[in-house]
Amino acid sequence: MERSSTIVVKLPEVFGAKAARKLGRELKSKFTNANPHVVLDLSRVKKIDSKGLEALLSCMEEVAKQDGAVQFGRVSPEAATMLELTRMDRLFDKFPSFPVEAPAFTLAPEAVAEESQTTEAKGSVQVPVAA
């Protein structure tokens, strides 16, 4: 039986269009098997715009296609306020989650940070490891 993988993504302080695109690209490349579990750590997020919110929805859609689950990890007060305002907190609450004790592997924060293309090309993302 194929085992599911857990990917922990630490989102940057400003989660806008650029960071959202990067998140999408990197998550797609990291789904190595079915039932991926994605934990979005929003503890550092101070500012998130509608492109960022759209990216979270896309992420959820992509993961759902592969019978996986998306869960929020820690959420900063600013991000929580934005998620409540747009009612996205409810959407993610309803999404199936995985046991808290599941081993998790963190993508380097730079992976989804607002940076130049040259930095992106260096590929600072760690490969998700099977749990």
Next chain:
Amino acid sequence: MRIAAIISLPTQQNGEASSDDARLQTTSLSTRSYASLEILGQTLLDRLICNLKDFGIQDCTVISEDANRPFLPSRTAPDGVLVSGWENAVASYVLQGVDYLLLVRLKTYNDIDYGDMIRFHTETKSALTQAHASDGLIDVAVVNTSSLAAADASYWQALSGLQQRRYAFRGYVNRLSELSDFHRLANDGLYGRCNLAPIGEQTREWVWRAQGSEIDDSAVVTGPVFIGTGSRIAACCTISGGVAVERNCEVDCGTVVQDSWITQNTYLGVALDVRRSIVTGNQLFKLDRNVAISIDDDHLIANALKSVSYFSGLSNFLRGTERAA
């Protein structure tokens, strides 16, 4: 007996703003709010002037002053301290032969009965009387102009030499020191816990609507709620439980607003959930978290004067107003 009032609006001096964002925004909101931000349909300054007129005080001067300046000088006030705006206002009223000056600094909201306070002042024959609440002094005082006119030095310095009496006030006082205090004030006004009455017509129990406000038939409005002049509540919105939507706001389709204060000219986008918050311009202050966020997306929260509602055309069409036009 001739009485005049000097109202001072505290303003923050340049360079004094705190580096902390939330604090900065609080300061900016409070400085704006006294003179230009409406709470339940009227600014605090306008309400005060109306109140004073009700008490028969027609002469009124509004000055701005450094927020850090003490309301009244201490007994050891240094020589040479000149508060030019205040000095000029006092001089003008002394020349006009005014008997008593009511000094008010618009830094707190209170329900003081000015008539009663002036009566107390005259009956006790004191030269200077300052209001005092259970939690400390209030920036409201009455002074005899004759006591000031006799002084050789500046009026401010003369004030420091006067014997002061305290007028005990046990009514409603809101210090407006925290951002949440503004929300509490609007709420207390709506629930009738203070004299800050909504400026509008009470269309049904606990619902006040100012002139030109529109509420879509499909919107659910449960009081206490105030909808300000020219504000529009679009289809399928739910407005409930202590909400003040001030002048020229637009709450777009399907949005829920609960226990919140929406300041004038604010646009709230489609299908939002606004609870226990203050929304002003493109900023949202979440009271329970004590956090402020700025939103750059005009589709979510924006200044109503520049936003475009994509659904308003549809709503108008469905209501048949387009055809009528």
